[in-house]
Amino acid sequence: MIRIFLLSFCFLIFCGSTIAQTESDSVIQVGFTGSQPFVIPDSEGDGISVDLWRDIAFEGKLDYELTHFEGVSSGLEAVKNQSIDVLVGPITINSDRAAEVTFSQPFFETEMAILAPKIEQGFWDYVKPIFSTTFLFGVLGLFLLLSIVGVLLWMVERKTLTPEGKNGTVRGIGNGIWLAIVTMTTVGYGDFAPKTLSGRVIVGIWMIISLITATSFVAGIATTISQIKGEDETITSLLHLEGKRVAVPDNEKIIDNITTVGGRPAPVSDIHEGFEKLSNGDVDALVYDVIALEYTYRSHDEDDFVLSKKNILPQNYGFAFHEASSLKRLVDIEILKLKESGEIQKVIDRWVNSGE
Template identity: 30%
Template sequence: MAFPRVLLVLLLYFSFSLNLPAQETLRVGVSHAPPYCMSDDGQQWSGMALRLWRQVAEETTTPYELVPVAHQDSLLDRLERGELDVVLLASMSPDKEARVDFLQAFHHTSLGVALPKTNSLWETIRGLFTLQFLYIVLGLSALLFIVGVIVYFLERNSNDDQFGGERSTWQGIGSGFWWAGVTMTTIGYGDKAPRSLPGRAVAMLWMLVALAVTSSLTAAVITAAQSPRFGQFPEALEAKQTGVVAESPADHYLRAAGQSPRTFDTPRKGLQALQHKELDAFVADLTTLRYLVDESRGLSANVEATDSEPEAYAFAVREGSQLREPLEQAVIRITLTRMWREIKNTYDATRNNPHDSRRQ
């Protein structure tokens, strides 16, 4: 009777072994690419991809060692040659998929544009002279005019000293317009107020509506006053001195658009050149730009998102590797959790968005 039990145990063992090949230590390739993979002077690695990998390795009980690689572009080459078993950061593309096997993507991003910091007061003033702000003023004026007309016709006979009397129709409407404006802004001078029951009913309704209008107006004015300085991408860069990381997606994208950007070894060096006014703009991975600007005290820039050159980042293994199935199952399980969304948000957050949280 003991023999079938032993056989069952062996079958279960070999079944597990087929899912995750037995290997003493996986060689995991990493390269410095904030905020996905980052190393300090003490060779301690951190970042979005590292946090995900450590959870995957723990869930699958996979022993591993990190193998630092100087240039990110050489990670897939070393993976193909068998020098690495897993690569923690690879941008997915059909060409690369023909060389290696990608796991489930753990992060999606696109290109971003970093622009020099400017005087915020001047930017606000300039934003007030835009079509968007003009539309806001015209729309609000129309609403105040309608309310003013209603109040005038309700009050002109019972409230001569404030809305009717010897005033002409337009003067009376002007009084109603003024009352609607000071009521909406909660200034409430008290120089005019409805006295009739219908007038007071409209006044009460308008005060409630004005609360919502004021909240929406505040957000709309801020948006209009702080409208982005950047135009259509990438056409707006044609007359600008633009920087990119050499051989990066941004580099390929701009050159395909007929531009000749200045190249840098790392995004940090490009942002430093922008800081020193050697560049008019620097284009790179949006998440990387936001992270570097947010976390580096010596760097300041306005980072604007584009919808160009979307990218997906994932782990990669050798083509046909038996590691793919068990690792991908773990990646899918983890990236669907709320905990992973919170982790990812800490790296996507930026000081450019006041609602974003600081990174841990």
């Protein structure tokens, strides 16, 4: 009985070691997908994500084969069906995907950014506020108020404002308006001054009113000018997307956010399509992953565009595994090591700067 037990125990140890040896010697099937610079199109396996996988495989002494997938959806389907062992790339971790596959530790925390054509301010942009309706109504309102004060001063200070007295109506009202202007601006030339008690009361009240009036008009005009100038400025935030055509990834969450701020989203399959639409003037702005945008931005004439990083829709990227994967734990540990050593950021910086 003891002999049978020992033989069975040795057999189990032998089988376990054989299976472990077989698994360690097996070739891991690795899929890769995504946009540049995380994955470089038409390559045998280049980009940030593939470089990170190579570092992980080297440290874990893993043998693997790479297979390219055109889109994240097809890659995740292959993971789910266990056609591949792991899918690497800029794969956003979200609840819908987590219900189908399991994810590694996030290797990068990213956000959306805005790329838009740079709009230079011309001469007309600076002059246009002067001809705005609000500005003109403000000036006319001020002149009307000055005219009313001028007439009141003439009525009580006829002899002071005009040597001709009652016969110098036009000149007297003009001098009354002049007195109202120099009083409002606190210039006080002294060529005209109220002599009667009624005149002094009117001028005293006007001094107080003019301070409030002048401040209100200046504030209103300044606000109008700043608003009008802002209408044609380069798009640099989500608030500027109202009424604008915006190229975005074909992602429901991002599309909903752009719609919420009043933008008109135009879904694109990848950043190449989005940048082409932006360059051709088909859209007013491009909202995409900040690393991909920065790489594309630096690969073209930077003077023509403005890249704005506004912490838009933060999200995490990770690698995808099937539910029963025994590979995930090893990859998680290696990702944490790469993050702690700063190696992931070095790889990202190297690829982004290579676009300059």
